[in-house]
Amino acid sequence: MSLVDDSVKPVTTEEPKAEWDSREKAAKSVKIHSKDVDVYYGDKQAIMGVSLDIGANQVTSFIGPSGCGKSTFLRCLNRMNDTIPICRVQGTIELDGGNIYDPNIDVVELRARVGMVFQKPNPFPKSIFENVAYGPKIHGLTRSKTELEELVTSSLKRAGLWNEVKDRLNEPGTGLSGGQQQRLCIARAIATRPEVVLMDEPCSALDPIATAIVEELIDELRSKYTIIIVTHSMQQAARVSQRTAFFHLGKLIEFGQTEDIFSNPKEKQTEDYITGKIG
Amino acid sequence: MTDAATQPTAQQAGAKTGISALTKKRYAAEKRFRLYGIIAVTIGVLALVMLLTSILSRGLPAFSQTFITADIYLDPAILDPEETRDPTEIAKVMTFSYAPIISASLGALAEELQAGPVPDASPQLLADMISGAANAQLRDYVISHPDEIGETVEFEFLANARIDQYMKGNVTRVSAEADSRVSPVQLDIADALEQEGLLVKRFNWAFITAPDASENRPEAAGLGVALIGSAYMMLIVLVLALPIGVAASIYLEEFAPKNRVTDLIEVNISNLAAVPSIVFGILGLAIFINFMHLPNSAPIVGGLVLTLMTLPTIIISTRASLKSVPPSIKEAALGVGASRMQAIFHHVLPLAMPGILTGTIIGLAQALGETAPLLLIGMVAFVRDYPEGLPAGLFEPATGLPVQVYNFTQRADPAFVERASGAIIVLLAFLVVMNAIAIFLRQRLERKW
Secondary structure, eight states: OHHHHHHHSOHHHHSOHHHHHHHHHHTTSEEEEEEEEEEEETTEEEEEEEEEEEETTOEEEEEOSTTSSHHHHHHHTTTGGGGSTTEEEEEEEEETTEETTOTTSOHHHHHHHEEEEOSSOOOOSSBHHHHHHHHHHHHTOOSSHHHHHHHHHHHHHHTTOHHHHTTOTTSBGGGSOHHHHHHHHHHHHHHTOOSEEEEESTTTTSOHHHHHHHHHHHHHHTTTSEEEEEOSOHHHHHHHOSEEEEEETTEEEEEEEHHHHHHSOSSHHHHHHHTTSOO | OTHHHHHHHHHHHHHHHSSHHHHHHHHHHHHHHHHHHHHHHHHHHHHHHHHHHHHHHHHGGGGEEEEEEEEEEOOHHHHOTTOOOOHHHHTTSOGGGHHHHHHHHTHHHHHHHHHTTOTTOOHHHHHHTBOTTHHHHHHHHHHHOGGGTTSEEEEEEEBOHHHHHHHTTSOOHHHHHHOTTOOHHHHHHHHHHHHHTSEEEEEOTHHHHSOOOOTTOGGGOOSHHHHHHHHHHHHHHHHHHHHHHHHHHHIIIIISOOSHHHHHHHHHHHHHHTSOHHHHHHHHIIIIIIITOOOTTOHHHHHHHHHHHHHHHHHHHHHHHHHTSOHHHHHHHHHTTOOHHHIIIIIIHHHHHHHHHHHHHHHHHHHHTOOHHHHHTTTTSOOOSOOOSTTGGGGSOOOOHHHHHHHHHHSSSTHHHHHHHHHHHHHHHHHHHHHHHHHHHHHHHHTTO
């Protein structure tokens, strides 16, 4: 189980400072820009004036106590909140400079660009192959069957699941273990060749070993995708992310480099949360 | 009542620990509840057993029928006096004229019986033992075989209902004394004929395939027209109610905005499911027959009325099964960029399909057994002609199985009692077949995880 040993080590803190700085520069290319975002569920305001820039090819983590609005904000980024009739979003959220709440934006295309992994592993009750192939199929990403097979293979490889499932692609995805199912969901999300992958507490239903594997995977995926992860585990945020945003009661309290947030928080509330006084 | 003696000690123990008395109470409650459950199930099973035994014991005899074999001389003097052998000429001879041919041909047999076991036998008594349907049977044969006129042909006729009931043990010599339609002598003749092998009781397909018959010849009555009518109506209900019901449910469940209008629609759908079926019959009469001028007694009208009646059942069960699909599946589909429709048709609907099918079959079964609305739209009529094939047959008069049961029970002749029970058996068999199809389909679909 060398995998486990490697990944349990906090990824970010181990990195050399120089590399960290150069990546920080690259991250200056803002992938998602949000300004004054308010979200209402009916009359209740769930998000209050959140402005946040997410850099490309970074892992950004959202932390905060339950009900603080971090998941709600995450779901605004691929407009999953559209499925809730009473939910209303105000303010601007831009992906590569284009407003995603523009009426001309097709939400289906947006979700192909901004993939999502959910809290509970939710593979389709179909075969492993079908699970990964579904996204590319409905978006017409591949022209031939061999191309589709290649895409499925590469997605499964990138999700670190290929070796475990290559002999049983036609077996149901629901027959895999919890950790495998979640990696299958990640493979499914990256099969549509997204630019951003949103992860809503992807490890909360997994055991520590599976969590470690998924965390290592997240770190690997960073080179190709912009990743935003909502997590309840501060250790996880510290391990996998470069930047961390702390939400409390619908407000963005503090946002900065993960190192700074955990070692030197500027706000009292942040300090209280990470030291366990609130939340 | 040994409990009474042990109770104080139990209470003492309970007072000491504070748990055991309460625990005992809980176990007792559990035991009691289990007992109630067993009693309830037993009552249900007993009722079912009683129902089935009564129906089977009364209805099964309807599937066998008594037949009398007789040699009939096809007398050219009556059937074809001008010797043309032309079917159109022969058809001019009405069924009424065939009665003398039968009684004349039975003379030899009557003499044989007089000499032997039944001295009182006469050709007329013998002829009366044969069903009134025999004349028509003979005429049909002669018209299709005109070249056999003048020859003697062996026929197997249905026996009169009284003789048939005698063979089944429901008519006795005592009851025959008081009956104007059968005499003890005829019962003697029946015994004698049976010994000679001229009178046999065997399985009667005609009960399932033949059309209904008139009041005084129950032995010839069958369910053919009713079966076709019921099958046509079920087809209409399936073709209309399933797509309409599923489409309405998907819209209401997944697309409709939640506001007062949709609330009102939902309440009304639930209420419609509880509306007495006869109300749907009146609706069908007013709309389909009086307003749209569709034909009376036709399966199309029955099917439409039953569709209206079945729709709420299908909508309610479909919505329930759509709701039971975990929302995470839909979210997953939306998350990879499926449109709402793709998410529903590719993922939600296949998972809900077993439940939808179950609901549909329950609705169909309900519709199959429905009598009241059919009475109002004229499907209670006496229909002897088979409806044609699809689609023309949908517009021709027919009856349905439950209405046929009702019809049989309305008739005076006691021989119709077994026919009504037999019709119920056929109806139940129809239901079992439908349920079997549903179970089969459900298992096929569920195997896809």
